[in-house]
Amino acid sequence: MDEVEVVVAHSERATLRVGEVFLKVDADQARIDVEVEAMALVPVPTPRVLWRKPPVLAIAEVPGTALGRLGEPSPASPAAWAAAGAAVRKLHDAPLPPWPGRGREPAQLATDLDVECEWLVTNGVLPADLVRRNRQVAEAALRPWTPVFAHGDLQLTHVFVDGEVVTGIIDWSEAGPGDALFDLAILTLGHEERLGDVVAGYGGDVDRDVIRAWWSLRSLLVIRWLTEHGFDPFAPGCEVDVLRSRM
Known part of the structure; x- marks a missing residue:
């Protein structure tokens, strides 16, 4: 009998693997x-729904x-990353889904x-100058x-490749109308x-400063949630290191 593997688990959701x-x-x-619904609509490879x-x-x-994985060197080739960029472009060029976006507007x-x-500053989680600098960078986002039709949680662990071919994109629960540069x-x-590599595959005029701003914005927003749900944003290469790289 196959063993049950806990892929991820916290108070909101859990994913188990059996074979x-x-x-x-x-x-x-x-x-x-x-x-x-998103997996039924998107023009990119997705997992097959077995039952619900x-x-x-x-x-x-x-x-x-x-x-x-975040915090580890990627084993994928530059061509594989470019293929991922091309797949994201295909998604973003698709018609918008019929439901509202789950993301927050700029004012919120x-x-x-x-x-x-x-x-972060009041509780001594991060130095004030680190937070201040990344808050400034985040303004551009x-x-x-x-x-566009956005995935909404396009972590590199959610994109699967075989050589230079994207074979599947998983975890579509945050999909909806959103900012293309957030996905990237x-x-x-x-x-x-x-x-x-990703921009080369994606094509077009991509504002890299906004992407860098999203790196800061996203990292600042999720550190509290990560720590409260059993994840470690201080691990090497993870969110806190992303913030430090902006200094």
């Missing part, structure tokens, strides 16, 4: 609804290997950013954008050296 099947358990059925019985969604394993992001920056930023977070 070639992944079981996603989510307290918020709206997220599962979005995930299933709330609160559980069962999906098949996708072939290939992930682009890498600015408010949330102020709250998190104050918390707080601008209007034209919505999350994909390259902690792997700045791969940004050129």
Whole structure:
């Protein structure tokens, strides 16, 4: 009998693996609804839905290997990263989905950013000068954008490749209308050296300063959540190191 592997687990959701099947358990059925519908609409490879019985969604394993992991060197080639960029472009060029975006608008992001920056400094989590510098960098991301069909959580562990071919993109629960550069930023977070490859595959005029701003903005916003849910943003190459690289 296959063993049960806990892929990720926290108070909001958990993902288990049994052989070639992944079981996603989510307290918020709206997220599962979005995930299933998004995978049916997007023009890129996604996992096959095996069955669904709330609160559980069962999906098949996708072939290939992930682009890498945050905090570790990526084993994928430059061509594989470029292929990921091309797949993201294909997604962003697709018609917008019929549901509203789950992301926050610039004004709300600015408010949330102020709250998190104050918390980081007041509680001695990060030095004030580090927070201040990254708060300044993050400003460039707080601008209007034209919505695209965005993945919403495009971590490099969510993109699978086989050689130079993208074989699957997983975890679509945050999909919806969103900022194209946010997707590109999350994909390259902690792997700045791969940004050129991704942009080459993505094509077009990409504002890299905004992507760098999203690296700072995203990292500042999630440190409290990560620490409260059992993750370590201070691990080498992770969110705190991303912030330090802006100094």
